Amino acid sequence: MLKNVNPDLKISKHDYNEEIDSLKLRLGELQRELRNSKIPVIIVFEGWDAAGIAKVCNKVIRSFDPRGYTLYHIGDPGTAEKSMPLFWRFWKRIPSKGNIVIFDRSWYSRILHEDIRISRKCRVSINYSGIFERQLYDDGYLIIKLFLHISKHEQKKRFKNPDDDPCLKYYIKNTDWNPNDDYDKYYPYIDDILNETDYDFAPWNIIESDDPNFAVIKTYRLLIKYAEDFLSARKTSDSQFARLKYIPAPERFTLPDAEPDNPLNRDDYLKLKKKHGKEIQKLQAELYKKRIPLILLFEGWDASGKGGAIVRFTEYLNPRGYRIIPISAPSDAELKYNYLWRFYKELPIPGMIRIFDRSWYGRVLVERVEELCSDYEWQRAYHEINELEEQLLEWGAVVIKFWMHIDKDEQLRRFRERQNNPYKQWKITEEDWRNRSKWDKYELAVSDMVRLTSTEKCPWNIVLGNNKYNARIQTLSTIENEIKSKIQEIKNES
């Protein structure tokens, strides 16, 4: 994508002053239109060192109402960020509906700085950039990517006279290394990455920046064009890049019988519970020492024993190392973001345990059945969730997902028991009965979920839940085994 910067791409001070005010007004108007249309916007600024990103950014944000934008300068990741998946810090910073986030440097700088020398990691990161941008694009985000391109000659000049540009001084004082020496070396790398990540849903735009006036005006014009096009396209059609189609099953996947073959008695249960508990206690320390994040997802029918299974597991843990995240309907604030946003925020730091009591699978369960999202949204969620979990595994996490399974009769029995027990009455509400009346719809949703998101590395564990003792032991032993096999895997690698 990169070409030599044409030295004719200049704008005189006079022409600049003629044009800038009307561009500012227009972009300001468009910001308000985007806001009213609840469109979230991501603007990515990348470019050569000393290309003038800070200056161009500062000109652009002058047209924006500060209520509607946030600028993030993406520098070296902090200790916490370094230990998390690459896109975690960017997911946390995505704009909410109607707002603009400007990334002054972005994941592309991280890929270039950190990954370029390790080619497998670089491949993976580039792949994830496409997933990140596509998922947001499909969700209605406008993504505009700009690369500020300067010639080697111009860069050299700027580094020689840093006093001309006080912004640059920040940077230069911190290092002896002159990036200009590496211009030629990086050129093909950058060109490759730009070509490869020039997605149709988020293409690159080269801003020739040897002349700062030209860079500002071109940036303004591009932003205006993108905003106008996006606003008018939205009026006529849904996203054009709906590349993931849900394929209904040829035949319904059937959940197994929820009754275990060998029901446990209380004594055996207590013995087994203690045995697994002691193991898990030690394994928590191993996870902590080896900085392995553990993510547990509990899904299941109402009254299927999710809470009970979680309690029997956490009983053996040090409370400093785990947290239970109960997931209910998203709040109004959360609804302003992509549905995965609130889960990214809850990822554990390495060595810690997060237990999701309900999870991102809400999208393809309750939100599908209750029609809280569009068909297009839940139908592409299977793939999006697989992509999320793949990234968690690549990061090094142990991810275990449980479907707590009981049959319809057992549920009725438990509902009645709860209603008759004064200590448990609070646990049962009208909503549980409403959900129960939709059992068949939920069953279809569960079977699709298990079918479409049981990947080789991250399969569903169907817990036979009619007998609580068996269910809890199955849960504990699955957790124990999964952690052990991860630890073994690490040993084998080293």
Next chain:
Amino acid sequence: MLKNVNPDLKISKHDYNEEIDSLKLRLGELQRELRNSKIPVIIVFEGWDAAGIAKVCNKVIRSFDPRGYTLYHIGDPGTAEKSMPLFWRFWKRIPSKGNIVIFDRSWYSRILHEDIRISRKCRVSINYSGIFERQLYDDGYLIIKLFLHISKHEQKKRFKNPDDDPCLKYYIKNTDWNPNDDYDKYYPYIDDILNETDYDFAPWNIIESDDPNFAVIKTYRLLIKYAEDFLSARKTSDSQFARLKYIPAPERFTLPDAEPDNPLNRDDYLKLKKKHGKEIQKLQAELYKKRIPLILLFEGWDASGKGGAIVRFTEYLNPRGYRIIPISAPSDAELKYNYLWRFYKELPIPGMIRIFDRSWYGRVLVERVEELCSDYEWQRAYHEINELEEQLLEWGAVVIKFWMHIDKDEQLRRFRERQNNPYKQWKITEEDWRNRSKWDKYELAVSDMVRLTSTEKCPWNIVLGNNKYNARIQTLSTIENEIKSKIQEIKNES
């Protein structure tokens, strides 16, 4: 407060089992009652090393619905936390209404570990602990502080046999230092701090913990008692510790004439703007190098030129180093917290600039005038805000607050101009006219604010705003001078 642990304080396994289930049920019920009454609860666990905090915590949280509590283990602060005010990380973690936050270790551990050797810093931190707890207490928070106390003998035993307690292993493996050697040395320090911070609104409770069963049962009983008392007290009266009373002014403080004596012409304005701008550009780099946080607060009448003044200031800045925080009415989520919470979250990291376009003073301006909070709330806010700003200054921040002042005629002129200008129409709404009709009430609120929160170190700057040129230059030169005098102050100290 500390006494030798009485060896008779034991509970047998049998008695423990007899009592624990009913305690659990009761505390579970109380959690739901607190939730329904929207009471936020903070439980602080402190104690000797190896006193068994993790174990007691894990027993206690078993009675809680995970939807309603969060446990934070407070260890060494991270890099970011270290650079912020001591209570910043705790303010960020306060519970929202109806929820419980458990601090497994807290600010008291930080005071002990970090401050104990520097006696002035320790004094200051202890003072701030009282402010933190009182502000939350006054706002309806229930604060329960527990100190797990074990004898030197018992502690020694526990460190000798860490395998008995897998929780302890986490800790011990990381260090050669045996805290037991320092038990006697720390005893009087801890005792002093406990005595001094045994506030009537948040007293300490000693949990004798040589016997773990006793510790768990006593903790349960105490939590139950606190919750019951608080729930019944709330039913009869408002907070009893309303110690700050608003004293109306003997005579109204009069704002100055908004017309400057020496109105600037455009040429002089542009020259001065550039001069200050160049200085400010350099000063931003100084702030960054010296890691000084800069906090600017802009308050003022509608159409008084807050936005314009901010734009003229940021024009000269590197966008990586500043952020504008526009403050509007709190969201539903924000309303669930103490009103200062959302501002703590927005504090700059050292070296960065945060510009608040409206600020925490909303409490004593719009919230007072529009009756969005109770008299008791806005009347004590003056003092609370002074305490906040004092902590920011102590931390090392430069805090500058501007009241952009115009008179009523000038406002009318500007409103009309906005209405007649197609590019500015969006800036004016019905609300502006409504606010204008309450000019007198606002004037009283402003005069109280200036009178009660102009402290010696952090006075209000009244900007004479009828002339925009003068107003902007006054703002720029004030900022320039304040930064310079801070830098000078640091030089003098070193």
